[in-house]
Amino acid sequence: MWSYVIKRLLATVPIFIGLSLIVFFIMSMIPGDPAQALLGAWATPENVARINQELGLDKPLWQQYLIWVNNMLHGDFGRSYVLNRPVIDEVMQRFSATLILGGSALLLSTALGILAGIFSAVRQFGWGDRLITLLVLVGISLPSFWIGLLMIMLFAVQLQWFPASGMVEAWGGGGWTDILHHLVMPAITLSIVATGVIARLTRTAMLEVLRQDFIRTARAKGLSERKVIYRHAFRMALVSVIPVVGIQAGFVLGGTVYIETVFQWPGLGAMLVKAVSTRDIMLVQGGVLVAAAAYVLINLFTDVMQALLDPRLKS
Amino acid sequence: MKTALQKGFFLLWIGACSLTAPSLTFAASPANVLLIGQVAEPQSLDPQVATAANDSRILVNIYDGLVRNGPGKLDIEPSLAERWEISPDGLTYTFHLRPNVKFQDGSAVDANAVKFTFERMLDKQNPYYSTGPFPLSFFFSSIDHITTPDAATIVFSLKEPFAPFLSNLATPTGLIVSPEAVKKYGKDFGHHPVGSGAFSFVEWQSNQRVVLNANAHYWEGKPELQTLVFRPITDGNTRVAEMLSGGIDTMVEVPPDSVKLFANNPKFQLHQATGPHVWYVMLNTQVPPFNDVRVRQAVNYAINKQSMVTNILQGSAAVADGPIPSAFGWAHDDAVKPYPYDPQKARELLKAAGAEGAKLTFYVTEGGSGMLDPIPMATAIQADLKAVGLNVAIQTYEWNTYLSKVNAGLNKQTNMAEMAWMTNDPDTLPFLTLRTQAWPDKGGFNSGYYSNPKVDALLDKARESTSQDERGKLYKQVQALVHQDAPWIFVANWKQDAVTSSRVENFSLQPNFTLLLNHVSKQ
Numbered sequence: 001m002w003s004y005v006i007k008r009l010l011a012t013v014p015i016f017i018g019l020s021l022i023v024f025f026i027m028s029m030i031p032g033d034p035a036q037a038l039l040g041a042w043a044t045p046e047n048v049a050r051i052n053q054e055l056g057l058d059k060p061l062w063q064q065y066l067i068w069v070n071n072m073l074h075g076d077f078g079r080s081y082v083l084n085r086p087v088i089d090e091v092m093q094r095f096s097a098t099l100i101l102g103g104s105a106l107l108l109s110t111a112l113g114i115l116a117g118i119f120s121a122v123r124q125f126g127w128g129d130r131l132i133t134l135l136v137l138v139g140i141s142l143p144s145f146w147i148g149l150l151m152i153m154l155f156a157v158q159l160q161w162f163p164a165s166g167m168v169e170a171w172g173g174g175g176w177t178d179i180l181h182h183l184v185m186p187a188i189t190l191s192i193v194a195t196g197v198i199a200r201l202t203r204t205a206m207l208e209v210l211r212q213d214f215i216r217t218a219r220a221k222g223l224s225e226r227k228v229i230y231r232h233a234f235r236m237a238l239v240s241v242i243p244v245v246g247i248q249a250g251f252v253l254g255g256t257v258y259i260e261t262v263f264q265w266p267g268l269g270a271m272l273v274k275a276v277s278t279r280d281i282m283l284v285q286g287g288v289l290v291a292a293a294a295y296v297l298i299n300l301f302t303d304v305m306q307a308l309l310d311p312r313l314k315s
Numbered sequence: 316m317k318t319a320l321q322k323g324f325f326l327l328w329i330g331a332c333s334l335t336a337p338s339l340t341f342a343a344s345p346a347n348v349l350l351i352g353q354v355a356e357p358q359s360l361d362p363q364v365a366t367a368a369n370d371s372r373i374l375v376n377i378y379d380g381l382v383r384n385g386p387g388k389l390d391i392e393p394s395l396a397e398r399w400e401i402s403p404d405g406l407t408y409t410f411h412l413r414p415n416v417k418f419q420d421g422s423a424v425d426a427n428a429v430k431f432t433f434e435r436m437l438d439k440q441n442p443y444y445s446t447g448p449f450p451l452s453f454f455f456s457s458i459d460h461i462t463t464p465d466a467a468t469i470v471f472s473l474k475e476p477f478a479p480f481l482s483n484l485a486t487p488t489g490l491i492v493s494p495e496a497v498k499k500y501g502k503d504f505g506h507h508p509v510g511s512g513a514f515s516f517v518e519w520q521s522n523q524r525v526v527l528n529a530n531a532h533y534w535e536g537k538p539e540l541q542t543l544v545f546r547p548i549t550d551g552n553t554r555v556a557e558m559l560s561g562g563i564d565t566m567v568e569v570p571p572d573s574v575k576l577f578a579n580n581p582k583f584q585l586h587q588a589t590g591p592h593v594w595y596v597m598l599n600t601q602v603p604p605f606n607d608v609r610v611r612q613a614v615n616y617a618i619n620k621q622s623m624v625t626n627i628l629q630g631s632a633a634v635a636d637g638p639i640p641s642a643f644g645w646a647h648d649d650a651v652k653p654y655p656y657d658p659q660k661a662r663e664l665l666k667a668a669g670a671e672g673a674k675l676t677f678y679v680t681e682g683g684s685g686m687l688d689p690i691p692m693a694t695a696i697q698a699d700l701k702a703v704g705l706n707v708a709i710q711t712y713e714w715n716t717y718l719s720k721v722n723a724g725l726n727k728q729t730n731m732a733e734m735a736w737m738t739n740d741p742d743t744l745p746f747l748t749l750r751t752q753a754w755p756d757k758g759g760f761n762s763g764y765y766s767n768p769k770v771d772a773l774l775d776k777a778r779e780s781t782s783q784d785e786r787g788k789l790y791k792q793v794q795a796l797v798h799q800d801a802p803w804i805f806v807a808n809w810k811q812d813a814v815t816s817s818r819v820e821n822f823s824l825q826p827n828f829t830l831l832l833n834h835v836s837k838q
Contacts, residue, residue, distance in 0.1 A: 032715025039450045040366050040684055041736065043722060044758050051448050082358050083521075084505050093521050149552060156560040164556040170524050170544045170563075171348045264548050266522035274356065274549070279715060 005304060012296045016289075020072075023288045024065050027281045033057065034081045037279040055081060068285070078282040082275070087286035091268065095290050097167060098267035100179065101260070102252050104187045109194035109252070110245050116195070117202020117241075118234060121210060129203075136196040145258040148189040152262070155185060165264035186263040190255055194248040201244045205237035212236075239310045246302030250295050343561065347541040349819065349837050351830070352554045352566035356522050356547040359505035362490035363436045363449045367684065368737065368828045371487040372567065373525055373545050375829040377419075378490035378510030381410050381429065381469075382481055384827050389591065389643055389739070391481045395424060395491060395511065396469075405476030405781045412467045416534045418493035419515035426463035431494040433461055433471075446502050454483040476779040478786055482740035487829070513538045513833035522547060538833035539821070558583070558814055564837060565822065567813045567830070571629035571688070577814045584817065587810045588824040589633050591642040593744065594687055594735040596677075596696065596804040597763035599725040604670035605763075611801035613664035615654035617703040618696055622656075624807055627691045632807040637798045638749060639741050639790055640808050642826045645783060646741035646790035651798050653805065661703040675700070675707045678721060678732035683714035685735040687809060693733060696804070707731070724755035724762045732762065735809075739827055741790045746774055749797060765802035 035051035036043050052058045056067070071078060077087040116136070120129040156164035162185050163169070168178045209215065210233050218228050257269035264270070268287055275283040344350055357370040362378055365371065381396040393399075396410035416424040434441050436449035437458060457477040462470045473480065483489060496509035508516045513535065514527035527543040546563060548554040551570035558566045558577075569577065569585070577583045598605040598614070605611050620634045636653040639646055665671050679693040680686055690711065697707040712720060721732045738744045746753065751766040753759025770793055777789040798805070813830075815822045818838045825831055 032713060032719065036715045036719050038366075038448065041718060041722075041734075041760075042366070042450060042453075043718060044760075045723060045755075046758055047450065047453075048719075051450070054448055079502075083356075084359055084361075084364065084502060090521060152553065152556045156562075157556050160560055164560050164562050165548060165553050166546065166562070167523060169344075170350050170546050171344050171542070261550055262553060264522075264546075264550065264553055266520070270522060270549075278358075 001304075001307070004307060005300070008300050008303060012300070015296060016292070019292050020069060020285075020289065021065075023285050024068065025061070027284055028061055028064075030276075030279070032279055034279040034281055038081060068282075077286045080275075080280050080283040082278045082280040083283070087282050090271065090283060091286045091290050094266060094268045094271045094287070095294075097265060098253070098256050098260070098269060099294075100167075101183065101186055101190065101265055101267055102249075102256055104183055105190035105255075106194065106245070106249050106252050108187055109191035109198055109248065112191070113195045113198025114202050114241065116199040118206055118229065120199065120203040121206030122229060124207060132199065136199050139192040140196040142192075144189050144192055144255060145262045147192060148186070148259060148262040151185050151189060167266055186259050186265050189263075190252060190259045193255065194252055197248055197251075198241065198244060202237065202241050205240040206233060209233045209236045235309075239306065242306050242309065243302055246298055249298045249302075253291060253295060253298075344564065346818075346838055347539075347836070348544060349540050349542070349565060349832065349835060350544045350546060350563040352548045352557055352563040353545050354547070354554075354568050355549055357519075357525060357545075360508035360516065360519070360525070361446070361505035362487045362492065362508075362510075363432070363452070364447060364505055365487060366450050371828065372830040373527070374487045374490060374508075375512070376514045376527060376543060376832055377508050377512045377516055378487075378492065379416075379424075379512050380484055380486075380489045380491060381412075382485050382489075384485050384739070384825065386831060387823060387825065389482075389826050390645075391485055394485075395429075401781050403781075405478065405779055406473050408471040408473070408480060410469045410471075412469070413534060414467065416511055417532060418496070418509050418511050419530055420493050420496055420509045422493055422495045423466075424491065424511050425466040426469040427466070428494050429469045429491055430461045430463055431497070432491050433458060435492075435497065436488075443497055443501075446497060446504055449488075451486075451488040454486060454488050476781070478778050478780055479740040479742040479746075482742075485827075486739050514543055517542075533833070535833065539836035540832065543832055558816070561816070564819050565813060565815045567811070569631070569812045569814055571627075571631045574629055574631060574812065582817050584815050584819075584822075585812065586815065586822065586824045587631075587812045588826055589640070589642055589808050590737065590811045590826055590828055591640045591739065592685055592735065592737045592809040592811075593635055593638060593640055593805070594632070594685070594692075594733070594807040594809065595635065595638075596731050596733055596806065597721075597725070597748075598802055598804065599727075599730050599763050600766075600802055601725075601764040602727050602730070604668065604673045604675075605730055607668045607670065608800060609664045609668040610670045610673075612654070613661040613668070613670070613703065614700060614705070615801050615804050616657045616664070617661035617705075618699045618804060618806070619656040620653065620806055623692060623695050627688055627695060628807065630810075631812060632687060632809045635805040635808045637794045637805055638745050638803070639794045642808070643741040643790075645787045646794075648791035648794050651795050654801075658699075658703050665703060665705070671704050673705055675705055675730040676728055677707050677709050678717065678725070678729055679709050679711045680714050680717040680733060681711055683717065683735075685737050685809065686714075686733065687735065687807065689733055692806070696806075721762050722755065722760060724764070731804075734762075737809075737828060741786075742774070742777060745770070745790075745793055745797070746778070749793075749802065750774055763802055765800070767796060767800055770796050770800075 035048040080087055116132050120132045123129045152164045155162045163182050167182050218232050256267055260267040260270035272287045355369050359365045362374045379395045382391050383394040385392040397413045399410045401408055435443045436452040457473045459472045459474045493509040497504050500507045513530055513533045515530045517526040517528050519525045525545040529538045529541050531537050554566050555573045557563045577585045598611050600606055624632045634653045637651055641647045680689050693709055700707050736744050748760045749765055750771050753761040773789050773793050777786045780786050811828055820836050821834050
């Protein structure tokens with residue numbers, strides 16, 4: 001097992017090299033430079049040139065890239081031009097907020113999706129199945145940021161149950177309960193699409209398994225229905241559900257960009273949106289690399305989990 | 316099976332309810348803590364580094380300048396300097412500091428601190444120059460050298476007479492920083508600001524809040540509020556939702572569509588003030604058809620600006636009458652009226668100039684600082700010009716790209732470009748955008764290549780004058796001349812706006828787009 005994990009880990013090295021090249025050169029191709037963004041409307045060509053020189057942006061691109069990679073290998077991710085603070089501090093602070101939001105959304109959608117999927121499969125074509133199918137279709141079809149805005153209007157403005165934005169009360173955060181209170185709406189909004197997808201796939205996987213011979217055998221042996229569903233059918237179906245959850249984890253991570261902006265959640269997604277618009281290249285590069293690392297790790301974790309459940313996959 | 320699943324859903328529901336139960340009644344924010352919904356995260360709380368109005372709203376509460384704009388006006392009044400003298404030749408400014416004022420870190424506000432503040436951004440040899448960059452240091456490029464005869468006196472010697480010097484000292488770039496704190500934090504000073512203002516810095520949590528506490532030793536007396544919390548809420552709709560739900564007490568830059576929502580609600584108060592801002596369309600005067608003054612005047616007559624500020628901007632701006640906004644009362648000639656909407660007259664002028672049916676290229680930005688609603692405004696202009704027989708092709712660009720294209724000067728194929736400026740002195744905008752010496756190749760922002768020797772002479776003279784009355788008269792002449800020459804389509808002056816909840820008292824907007832909060836209170 002360990003050799004498998006190490007092999008998979010080593011395979012991520014070229015991914016990161018490719019990624020760093022893509023991120024670096026795509027950012028440098030975006031029109032508008034950081035000096036212009038820093039100086040705003042007051043930017044004279046002379047001042048733009050001076051700031052570019054101060055930031056080292058007048059050097060050839062390949063040199064900038066090598067300096068950046070070399071610094072990163074020494075643990076220095078550079079300084080944000082706009083925020084004038086170390087990139088690594090900003091990115092890690094934002095990333096932890098994104099993990100809280102993305103993690104809880106993923107937990108929520110996995111739990112709800114699997115439960116709803118099993119329920120649907122067991123009651124195929126019953127009213128519950130139809131209702132869930134309808135809800136899933138609606139959830140997948142509607143844009144989540146729009147659902148987020150509706151939730152804000154209903155639960156924050158009208159009912160005043162939840163705060164409209166932020167991660168803690170602005171006048172002094174009150175620990176975990178405060179964060180949970182702020183988390184409910186963005187986490188639910190972010191989880192809607194993934195819940196739908198997981199529910200659909202769990203239903204399909206379960207239906208397929210339930211039709212197989214070993215289920216009939218289990219029932220014939222006189223096992224209780226609960227044991228048949230959970231111990232036999234679901235365990236088998238899980239092999240196909242886990243990669244879906246892994247893919248959804250990636251989508252949830254991507255979805256935080258919208259949700260963090262709508263709910264002003266202080267995460268990596270909202271940071272990247274702002275950093276791109278202000279041409280804060282260093283911050284974008286650092287943020288994208290960390291997000292990509294998270295994505296790669298999620299994939300690795302999914303593969304390992306799947307291999308544990310189904311040893312055939314290791315080969 | 317049924318019971319197991321039902322139990323599962325039930326437990327989840329209970330879980331969700333138990334999370335929300337403690338706060339089914341929404342927690343009201345404490346009294347004496349003012350929560351301000353801002354439009355963005357500040358870039359820096361170092362006054363010499365920051366450029367955005369968003370940052371200035373925080374800075375003016377942490378720092379003081381030598382002088383400041385008086386509440387509700389753009390006149391200059393004493394702040395850290397009790398009084399000052401200007402030499403008759405306009406070359407030497409001597410300031411006398413208020414005694415016994417301390418920075419929030421306990422160090423003294425003395426002549427050395429003032430000297431340090433300016434030399435840090437102006438002198439490349441200064442060991443703290445590297446704590447920059449200082450994008451607006453050119454506000455003070457007229458300073459030749461600074462001397463400190465004693466701890467309470469500071470003398471600025473200028474290279475040439477420069478009348479806007481006092482106004483520039485009143486901008487956030489002229490706020491005085493604690494040298495001790497700059498030395499201690501270096502490049503991180505922008506995250507650990509120390510000034511002498513009414514509120515001192517407590518914390519800055521990235522994308523969550525900047526917190527300031529009342530400075531009990533403030534030389535003008537302890538402020539009414541205990542704490543200020545500035546929250547960045549970039550999405551306009553979310554900012555409105557936070558205001559409606561009580562999550563913030565004050566919001567700035569109300570989305571135009573939401574202005575009416577607050578104006579008619581007794582739980583809120585809407586504040587509006589026309590600021591020193593101009594939104595205009597620069598015309599390329601180098602190439603036909605705008606090298607003919609009749610065509611330039613024609614497009615000013617052709618555009619229904621009143622409809623634009625009422626319908627597109629929902630009353631969040633007023634119609635502009637020239638290059639000097641009415642917010643500068645002492646320098647603005649009320650007799651110069653905006654070009655009226657008169658398409659018939661526009662057609663006549665175009666016919667006389669032989670410019671009927673001209674094809675025009677119009678640069679438009681997707682958004683940007685002070686640009687209001689640039690694309691809908693551009694399409695309204697396009698439609699109005701179409702109605703008088705001019706065919707306008709719009710080209711849109713992202714803001715940073717747009718600036719680099721426009722600031723370099725309009726090329727011969729480009730006839731028009733949108734622009735907006737916010738300034739603190741009537742000199743700044745015309746000096747940087749209308750003089751012959753301000754053409755882009757000379758380092759200015761006159762991207763439409765307007766040139767009138769009379770305007771040049773008036774602006775030069777106004778810079779050298781130390782009498783505000785005389786300066787005012789000169790700017791009024793500039794305003795009338797430029798209005799007549801019409802190098803721009805004068806469109807709108809932005810009214811800055813803010814909403815406060817009914818718990819907030821004594822709140823007023825400053826014309827310079829900052830928020831002075833030391834007299835504000837909250838129940």
